[in-house]
Amino acid sequence: MFNTGISEKEHDEARQGEALMLEIDAEKTVSRKLYIESYGCQMNFSDSEIVASIMLDNGFETTKDYKQADVVFINTCSIRENAEQRVRNRLKEFGAAKKSNPGMTIGVLGCMAERLKSKFLEEEKLVDVVVGPDAYRDLPNLIDQVDDGARAVNVLLSREETYADISPVRLNSNGITAFISIMRGCDNMCSFCVVPFTRGRERSRDVHSILDEARQLFAEGYKEVTLLGQNVDSYKWTDETTGEHVNFARLLELVALVDPKLRVRFSTSHPKDITDEVLYVIAKYDNICNYIHLPVQSGSSRVLDIMNRTYDRDWYMDRVNAIRRIIPNCAISTDVISGFCTETEEEHQETLSMMEFVKYDYAYMFAYSERPGTLAAKRYPDDIPEEVKKRRHTEVMNLQREHSHYRLQQQVGKEHVVLIEGLSKKSDQDFCGRNDQNAMVVFPKAGEFKPGDYVTVLAEYCTTATLIGRII
Incomplete structure (x- = not known):
């Protein structure tokens, strides 16, 4: 969840640049496809799961390819200036795709949407829908407005909205x-x-x-x-x-x-x-x-x-x-x-x-x-x-x-209870997971263990960012 000693560029790539490319198996026949990309904090990624749930309930399925999407959402962050610039650059890429798919709807969600409000609609000319963090329930109505030829915006803040009744769709999930x-x-x-x-x-x-x-x-x-x-x-x-x-x-x-x-x-x-x-x-x-x-x-x-x-x-x-x-x-x-x-x-x-x-x-x-x-x-x-x-x-x-x-x-030299999250990025012969202190631990596969299992790992040495050990 947190990286050690990372550079500004690496931080942007790891925390702000990771796309949520969603693939959800809908149980009913759907006719429209949705693509969502999220930038910023964990709260933004969590919000995208709420958005996906709302849209799924309104007849959408999701796609990994934004060029094939009917609706493209980018969930934004306003914490730093270069985060906003990354969003603007990405919107230009979506706009280029829209030229070959004129029916595509492009929407900006989240903090940057609320902060810049109608500027996206009036000045950028790249966006059809602008929706703030408290207005996601209104997305189906706003999409309908766009379908009718209008541009739509709702950035109203709420003192009550918590989305407590919405069951999030777990996006890009490891299931663990x-x-x-x-x-x-x-x-x-x-x-x-x-x-x-x-x-x-x-x-x-x-x-x-x-x-x-x-x-x-x-x-x-x-x-x-x-x-x-x-x-x-x-x-x-x-x-x-x-x-x-x-x-x-x-x-x-x-x-x-x-x-x-x-x-x-x-x-x-x-x-x-x-x-x-x-x-x-x-x-x-x-x-x-x-x-x-x-x-x-x-x-x-x-x-x-x-x-x-x-x-x-x-x-x-x-x-x-x-x-x-x-x-x-x-x-x-x-x-x-x-x-x-x-x-x-x-x-x-x-x-x-x-x-x-x-x-x-x-x-x-x-x-x-x-x-x-x-x-x-x-x-x-x-x-x-x-x-x-x-x-x-x-x-x-x-x-x-x-x-x-x-x-x-x-x-190093201590035993750690590790929750196996999946395979190591460097080798499919190694598992990785985090210990109680949130340190990443990498260790060879052993026995019948699988992702989702707790294992005890002896940390034998470390790199500057990772513990390396073996299951005991």
């Missing part, structure tokens, strides 16, 4: 791991982030629907679920019948109790909200993975303040100390932004010293990219020269490579 969206939107107004504007206010999904989805997945053979939210720690839901209040710690426990053979992960935590209660729940249940993604963004309290992160350096270090105390073997990953507005060289060094303090297992690392409409774009000058941003970003990446390798070396 799956995402469960537990909440939508975000109430944190980090000054660099567009999410509150593109995904709306925070709302939590009915706990019963979450548990039903987890049970159904396990019944279908899935062995691992990842609970998704922009800030899972702020999950809160009240049962109107019983009056019971369910916070994230309680939800995490309830999902773990679905079955001890169902692994549970979650993403993402916010340093201001993660509680000792959550940490003790993780420590209590063996099937809740010892892995926490805890974005720091900067090691400087002043920079954190103008980022509006609502915690300072000492608070973050206290949360890390709590994790180490309560869950000694817990892996920690993070996000780091280099070259944020007004960041001094001394403050950059504070970020490096924070990395030395934590020694993260994994990290997503970015040079700051100003996003229009954010608080930072309105208040603070993007005044760090690009060459300085790149140099600081490189220093962060180089240090993280060292720390990722160090953390893997600590796991």
